[in-house]
Amino acid sequence: MTFVKVIFYRKALDMDNVLQIENLSVSFATEAGEIEAVRDVSLSLGKGETLAIVGESGCGKSVLCKSILKLLPSNAFIKQGKIIAGDQDITEFSEMQMRSLRGSLFSMVFQDPMLSLNPTIPVGQQIIEAILSHQNLSQKVAAKRALELLTWVGLEEPAQRFYLQPHFFSGGMCQRCVLAIALASQPQILFADEPTTALDVTMQAQILDLLKSIQEKLGLSMVFISHDLGVVARIADRIAIMYAGKIVEIGTAEDIFYDPRHPYTWGLLQAQPCFTARGSRLHNIPGMPPALLQPPQGDAFAVRNEYALKIDYEKMPPFYKISETHSAATWLLDPRAPQMVIPENLQIRCEHIG
Amino acid sequence: MDVRHLKQYFHINDAFTIKAVDDISFQLHRGEIFGLAGESGSGKSTLARTLLGLYLPTDGEIYYKKYCISDKHIYQQHKKELQKNIQIIFQDSAAALNPRMTVEEIIAEPLIIHHIYSRKAERRAKIHDLLKLVGLDYNFSRCYPTELSGGQRQRVSIARSISLDPALIIADEPVASLDVSIQAQIINLFQTLQREKKFTFLFIAHDLSLLRFLSDRIGVMYRGKMMELAETEEVFSNPLHPYTKSLLSAIPVPDPIYERTKKFLTFDETQLVENACWQESRKEHYVLV
Numbered sequence: 001m002t003f004v005k006v007i008f009y010r011k012a013l014d015m016d017n018v019l020q021i022e023n024l025s026v027s028f029a030t031e032a033g034e035i036e037a038v039r040d041v042s043l044s045l046g047k048g049e050t051l052a053i054v055g056e057s058g059c060g061k062s063v064l065c066k067s068i069l070k071l072l073p074s075n076a077f078i079k080q081g082k083i084i085a086g087d088q089d090i091t092e093f094s095e096m097q098m099r100s101l102r103g104s105l106f107s108m109v110f111q112d113p114m115l116s117l118n119p120t121i122p123v124g125q126q127i128i129e130a131i132l133s134h135q136n137l138s139q140k141v142a143a144k145r146a147l148e149l150l151t152w153v154g155l156e157e158p159a160q161r162f163y164l165q166p167h168f169f170s171g172g173m174c175q176r177c178v179l180a181i182a183l184a185s186q187p188q189i190l191f192a193d194e195p196t197t198a199l200d201v202t203m204q205a206q207i208l209d210l211l212k213s214i215q216e217k218l219g220l221s222m223v224f225i226s227h228d229l230g231v232v233a234r235i236a237d238r239i240a241i242m243y244a245g246k247i248v249e250i251g252t253a254e255d256i257f258y259d260p261r262h263p264y265t266w267g268l269l270q271a272q273p274c275f276t277a278r279g280s281r282l283h284n285i286p287g288m289p290p291a292l293l294q295p296p297q298g299d300a301f302a303v304r305n306e307y308a309l310k311i312d313y314e315k316m317p318p319f320y321k322i323s324e325t326h327s328a329a330t331w332l333l334d335p336r337a338p339q340m341v342i343p344e345n346l347q348i349r350c351e352h353i354g
Numbered sequence: 355m356d357v358r359h360l361k362q363y364f365h366i367n368d369a370f371t372i373k374a375v376d377d378i379s380f381q382l383h384r385g386e387i388f389g390l391a392g393e394s395g396s397g398k399s400t401l402a403r404t405l406l407g408l409y410l411p412t413d414g415e416i417y418y419k420k421y422c423i424s425d426k427h428i429y430q431q432h433k434k435e436l437q438k439n440i441q442i443i444f445q446d447s448a449a450a451l452n453p454r455m456t457v458e459e460i461i462a463e464p465l466i467i468h469h470i471y472s473r474k475a476e477r478r479a480k481i482h483d484l485l486k487l488v489g490l491d492y493n494f495s496r497c498y499p500t501e502l503s504g505g506q507r508q509r510v511s512i513a514r515s516i517s518l519d520p521a522l523i524i525a526d527e528p529v530a531s532l533d534v535s536i537q538a539q540i541i542n543l544f545q546t547l548q549r550e551k552k553f554t555f556l557f558i559a560h561d562l563s564l565l566r567f568l569s570d571r572i573g574v575m576y577r578g579k580m581m582e583l584a585e586t587e588e589v590f591s592n593p594l595h596p597y598t599k600s601l602l603s604a605i606p607v608p609d610p611i612y613e614r615t616k617k618f619l620t621f622d623e624t625q626l627v628e629n630a631c632w633q634e635s636r637k638e639h640y641v642l643v
Contacts, residue, residue, distance in 0.1 A: 201604045202600065204606070230534075282542050285535040
């Protein structure tokens with residue numbers, strides 16, 4: 001295991017990057033002081049790839065995405081780092097320049113579909129609006145295209161539902177409409193911020209399948225944010241685990257699920273009910289993620305970590321490279337650290353359900 | 355609790371009636387954890403509210419101990435006792451707790467209504483005990499719900515619901531809006547409390563993997579009807595109804611290679627058998643066929 005500085009390897013090194021983030025730090029200026037929401041994050045997204053960002057609430061997943069789209073409130077600022085989308089450096093882009101990129105280069109799907117749609121306007125009209133804002137088309141052509149999109153995202157009876165307001169729809173149907181709007185002007189990168197959290201399990205499975213099929217058809221790159229590792233198994237090619245504004249482990253889906261190295265990843269996996277036998281206690285990560293007003297000096301996860309070493313409280317762990325695709329930031333991987341084995345119940349993979 | 359042919363219809367207009375709960379019969383045994391599964395809109399919450407006595411059922415009977423509580427007069431007669439013994443925990447803890455009351459006032463409210471303690475000091479001690487039981491520091495008693503995180507708020511609602519030592523607690527998707535790690539904390543809390551206090555627990559969830567972990571028996575609902583009811587392991591190892599199979603296939607498994615090839619079984623109304631009847635196809639395993 002060699003000691004490397006923050007370098008992340010793509011799944012295939014020859015893959016074109018559509019998005020690259022280098023040492024990005026985003027902070028909020030508040031009355032109480034500076035909140036460091038994203039701290040020194042570097043990652044890249046290849047064409048046609050799905051990157052899942054997983055972590056508990058308040059660990060900076062959404063802020064990271066919104067800072068790429070520059071959708072953050074005015075008190076947020078990029079402290080350092082670079083965002084490169086396509087071949088442009090968009091770090092210093094103005095609002096006007098960003099507007100031309102949003103929707104055409106990247107678009108975003110938010111958690112609550114009911115809040116993303118305008119309740120007073122028929123969904124068809126909302127999709128037409130999204131098409132016309134980027135493409136120079138007549139109303140009629142746009143309407144036809146909108147109907148196509150609705151069919152495409154799997155809304156049943158699209159022609160009848162074209163003129164209905166969102167309150168006629170269930171959560172899953174609304175999420176399909178939001179997806180149609182997001183895809184209206186053929187973006188290259190889709191940011192999906194917990195798109196299935198507000199939905200039930202059956203609908204969640206359907207939306208995940210839909211996202212996957214759309215991605216394959218369009219060659220779309222996707223950043224998928226979730227707090228549930230179970231959900232991302234179906235969809236992710238690569239997974240980045242985030243904690244307290246930093247990426248603590250990154251690797252392909254196989255790396256993360258079959259060979260997790262960071263104690264936080266262990267904790268997240270063990271919280272899945274299927275890893276624990278009936279009747280015994282579910283493993284949980286004690287406590288809460290830290291407030292990032294004054295991030296702790298060492299590893300932010302140390303206080304909740306049963307495997308924490310003394311050095312965790314003093315010094316931030318560097319990234320250790322485990323394989324070409326897999327790195328983790330924990331002192332446990334240091335050659336001087338005591339040998340640590342993965343918790344037992346993670347070794348025994350759960351029996352397949354159903 | 356014994357539920358017989360319960361129906362709960364909502365009359366919208368002459369042409370349209372929503373059959374939220376349609377001819378459901380089942381029993382809740384004392385001290386068991388009963389899991390109720392189904393997609394949103396399948397009538398799980400309506401069933402919970404009807405059991406609680408918030409709605410008057412259209413038809414059918416609900417027996418609690420030996421009282422028929424679906425009867426308005428009997429319900430009124432035993433109202434205090436029933437309300438003390440049947441408690442509910444809602445999904446959205448932010449909406450379930452009054453934002454203008456402190457945690458202490460919220461938990462004290464049922465104790466005051468039911469005149470449990472006459473002295474303030476006793477009540478305060480009880481509240482501190484309850485907070486400790488659900489894993490909160492008593493410093494939280496002066497907080498308002500907005501100052502708490504989702505998991506902490508849910509703990510407060512749990513403390514409120516167990517304050518009267520009820521015989522039955524209905525939890526309506528109590529962890530659906532929480533993070534996975536916080537969810538695990540709350541599930542553990544439920545398990546500990548249930549073992550300690552031995553209350554009957556009706557746990558409503560749309561996620562079958564949680565129910566497998568927690569419950570003794572599982573009932574699966576779809577479109578207001580109970581589709582299948584059996585012991586937990588029986589449901590998982592031997593699902594009979596196509597809807598149950600579809601629900602099982604939708605459970606996300608943290609295993610990427612398996613997940614990528616997994617086929618999701620869809621279920622739609624056309625697969626529903628008309629005039630299906632509720633029968634016991636194996637021992638203690640009921641299914642609608």
